[in-house]
Amino acid sequence: MTRGDFFKFAGAGAGVLLTSELGFDVAKATEIKKQLRIAGATEAHSVCPYCAVGCSMIAYTRQNADGTVNILQIEGDPDSPINEGRLCPKGATAMQLAVSSRRVESPLYRAPGATEWQKISWDDMLDKIARRVKDSRDRTFVQVDKKGNLVNRTDGISFAGGAAFSSEEGYFAAKVMRGLGLTHLEQQARV
Amino acid sequence: MVSLAATFGRGAMTNHWRDIKNADVIFIAGANPAEAHPVGFQWFMRAKLDPARGPGKGGGAKIIHVDPRFSRTSAVADQYVRIRTGTDVAMFGGLMNYVLQNNKFHDEYVRNYTNATFIVNEKYGFSDGLFNGYDPKKRSYEATAWNYDLGADGFAQRDISMQHPRCVFQLMKAHYARYTPAMVETITGIPQADFLKIAEVVGEMGRPDKVMTIVYAVGLTQHTTGVQLIRSGALLQLLLGNMGRPGGGMNAERGHANIQGNTDHAISWEILPGYLKVPLPGQKNIDDYLKASASKKLDPNSWNFFGTNYKKFLVSLLKAWYGDTATKDNDFAFSYLPKPDGNSSWITIWDQAIQGKMEGVFLSGMTATSIGPDTNQVLQGLSNLKWLVVMDPFPTTTSEFWHTAVDMDPAKIQTEVFMVPTTHWIEKSGSFTNSGRWSQWKDQVIPPEGEARHDHWITAEIFQRVKSLYQKEGGKFPDPVMHLTMDYKDPRKPDFDELAREINGKDLKTGKQMVTFAKLADDGSTSSGDWIYVGSYTPKGNMMKRRMGISDPAKNDPTGMGFYPQWSWSWPLNRRIIYNRASADTNGNPWDPKRPGIKWNGTKWVGDVPDYPPAMSPHDPKAWLPFIMNGEGTGRLFSNTCVDGPLPEHYEPMESPVQNALHPSVQNDPVVYLYDQKAGRPDRFGTSADFPIIATTYRLTEHEHYLTQQVPLLVALQPEPFVEMPPGLAQEKGIKNGDLVTVKSKRGQMVVRALVTNRVGQLTLGGTKAWQVGIPIHWGTVGIQADKNPDRAKYWLANALTPFVGDANSRTPEFKSFLVAIDKA
Ligand code: SF4
DSSP states (O other): OOHHHHHHHHHHHHHHHHHHHTTOOHHHHHHHHIIIIITTOEEEEEEOSSSTTOOEEEEEEEEOTTSOEEEEEEEEOTTOTTTTTOOOHHHHTHHHHHSOTTSOOSOEEEOTTOSSOEEOOHHHHHHHHHHHHHHHHHHHEEEEOTTSOEEEEEEEEEEEEOTTSOHHHHHHHHHHHHHTTEEEEEOTTTO | OHHHHHHHSSOSOSSOGGGGGGOSEEEEESOOHHHHSTTTTHHHHHHHHOTTSOBSTTSSBEEEEEESSOOHHHHHOSEEEEOOTTOHHHHHHHHHHHHHHTTOSOHHHHHHHBGGGBBBOTTOOEETTEETTEETTTTEEOGGGGOBOBOTTSOBOBOTTSOSTTBHHHHHHHHHTTOOHHHHHHHHOOOHHHHHHHHHHHHHTTSTTOOEEEEEOHHHHSSTTHHHHHHHHHHHHHHTTOTTSTTOSEEEOOSSTTHHHHHHTTOSTTEETTTEEOOOTTOOSHHHHHHHHSOOOOSTTOOOHHHHHHHHHHHHHHHHHHGGGOOTTTGGGGGGSOOOSSOOSHHHHHHHHHTTOOOEEEEESOOHHHHSSOHHHHHHHHHHOSEEEEEESSOOTTTTHHHHSTTOOGGGOOOEEEEEEBOOGGGSOEEEEOTTSEEEEEOOOSOOOTTOBOHHHHHHHHHHHHHHHHHHHOOSOOHHHHHSOOOSSSTTSOOHHHHHHHHHOEETTTOOBOSOGGGOOSSSSEEOSOGGGTTSEETTEEGGGOBOOTTOHHHHOTTSSSOOTTBSEETTTTOSSTTGGGGBOTTSOBSSTTSOSEEEOSSSEEESOOSSOTTOOTTSTTOOOSOTTSSSSSBOSSOTTSTTOSSOOOOBOSSOSSOOSSOTTOOBOTTOOOHHHHTTOOOOOOOTTTOOEEEEEEOOTTOSTTGGGGOHHHHHHSOSOEEEEOHHHHHHHTOOTTOEEEEEOSSOEEEEEEEEOTTSOEEEETTEEEEEEEEEOOOOSSSHHHHHOHHHHTTOOGGGSSOSOBOTTTOOBOOSOEEEEEEEO
16 A cells, blocks of 8 residues: 555545544445445454454455555444444544554664664664674573572563564563563563 | 452453443542543443443442542542542542441351451561561561461361451451541541542442442552552452452453453563463472462362462473473473562663663563653663664654653764564454453454564564574573474464464374363473463364354343353453352352352353353352462452552552651551662652642543554644643642643653643642642654654653652552642743
């Protein structure tokens, strides 16, 4: 999807949202909406990325002739026992999060003392990070602590993240980070 | 989490969103669900409008809202009371006192399902604000002073009549006798008459045919006494017999889409997946670990399910992580698990960074600059790092800290920063577990934008590259790195489906997915990445994908209680309300036949998935007690697992305008960890002489931490940061609505608009009058508005004001109660 497409769709999405908010016949509006835009679209299931109510969502996409995929609309799933089709302002504007011109487009690197970002390839960046991780691990690894206990931990690296992870990513992060010996692990539950 | 685990054996929202509809009274404290969880709030409103519930004004459920700020939740509440932030222990303590003194508790429930009858040994005591066993030098308690009296059989002594002077019931009665309505008023600022009105309604909820839910959020957790604030609510619910029941429970509203899932899977220093305790130094082998971690059976009728099966869960986890390397001979590679040097939580990470001991930090979807307390101090920590990896779809206040934050000169900052573009929710599949423990699978809807990659593909890549460096160069103890299982089709790109299967686990002999954790073994023949998720992905497939919803309630909600057992999957074993054995009386009949959780039909338990052996007759003299996760088998009114006392006690926030009215010599929580002091840094607490105004922070509907600053429609709805202040204070300071004001604390300042409203107000605390103001978080140096106002945005961070201190138990930062001064800018 190009950015032009995005603005077109975002505009249309916002319009539909407002009319239903303004008290039009929602069922009728839904019908019209389907005919106009999501007829023949692919339906996928999602969950709101914001708060932990976990409102169920339906996302409509259409594949273009060139293979690219446009997202047409995101709405509350009317069959969900959690939200029964409703979304709050955050969920209702999730389209603007799904497709945004404000995303970071490619890996960036800021060297010590630098005043600017510089572009870097994925490969170089991952190599550099792996190097830092290994060096910091080797420098700060404690195999046996001062009291003589075997502790096998990496003191000098922390990992924090996860509120927006799928559970499976969260599980994987916990596994890999503990595998590297990290004990400083944190996520949004505390902050 | 810590508080609920201390009380019931594990920590999570006990009920679920739809279940709120089943309540007679919805007691909301330290939360604003109407604005923070607008769609979840529909279930509150439906309860309120349902004539089958009582005793609200319109004939439906009554909503009571206790909060420092009059919010949209207060606007629809039957009763709103303004409370001083951080004093809910006194309010709940007052309610417990009312319930105990007036015999409003649910007698049969308290006697049989709580540890009220357990006898505490004579070392226990409490005087002048301190429990027994306090060491002022170490600022810590020896919790063994709070043990039970054990009999020769190793079980706790009990007095079923609850008359023994050292039984928990009597100790509790004596403890809370001090929390009189007058004392509640002095501490919290809630006028006695208002307090008594609430107390009367709450007291009625101890009747078996009535049920109340307590709903709370970070307004309770984010205090130096946060764990005890929540625990005091949980104690009240136990006294009223409301735990385990539809419409009851302790319902924590999580603030982010998948906090629950990622807590379950332990991106958290103190636990391993499934709430197994992290192993600590000195625990040489699994046996040592179990001795310290697994609960012990304290009553002949306690199943002690968790404690009994701890080893099976741990060994199955080690098999998932270390595969064939984990064998009986090497204690299943137990030594590979890193053992932390004490608390390693959020504030600790930054404390270590400030001390120069932290070299590198990974932040994924989290922005240290904005979300932690005392931003300016955290910025020092960030500047001290050697390297920083920010994984995020958008630039964050942390990825940009070196050039956008206050007083930053990039040329002087040596931190290397990597900005790693990641995909977000809609570009990947996988599950989100909501506040109610419902795990819903989502599809990948669109392909990744630009060069963005999934977070776990990035960590997998980094891991593989680190591993090859160890292969080439050797280094410090590479074994755990070499042997960590990566049994995926592409170890650099694990699939969500593969991970979901690994989490569920399998029988290693047959290769079949496990169906229940009851079958996990401690001999290495099973693997499971997280025992509480066993059943989420069985041979029948991915249960989290199930979508039998409200279009066919007769089929999909057979009990009519809103469980919808075939919509998604809920841990454990698809149970919708945990501890549900307590929803029925000792004979197995629901306390309220109209609202059954589970009931005994003569041969088995029916209704929700029982949190209990399905065929165990309540008439069996050996029948297990209802709270199967702890050694007592009962809810713990008194618990020796918190570091700051077995019963919640009121302590003042670190910054407070008044003296502790209960015990002036012990002003604050006596075991709170003072990071700055311990590290030899200057004190960063202010006094009311310089900072006379009580402040609290909160969230707005349009905001999700700092991410929503990138969403145009949401930014348009909430364009600029502000501080909410009462008209009287504004008048005193000559401030008009919309004026720019400076809000200062001992640690930093904000310059924002004044929003003069009656939603915040003045409190009368004994002889002291104090103003209370509210500050929304979420604005910062990055985002649509910040781009337009780069210089002003440096002073938009609410956490520039908050103190570098956390809860005594969990170290959750104190974001909700601190002192500020406000002047016209
Ligand atoms: S739509 Fe609103 S209430 Fe529902 S999950 Fe999203 S943020 Fe929460």
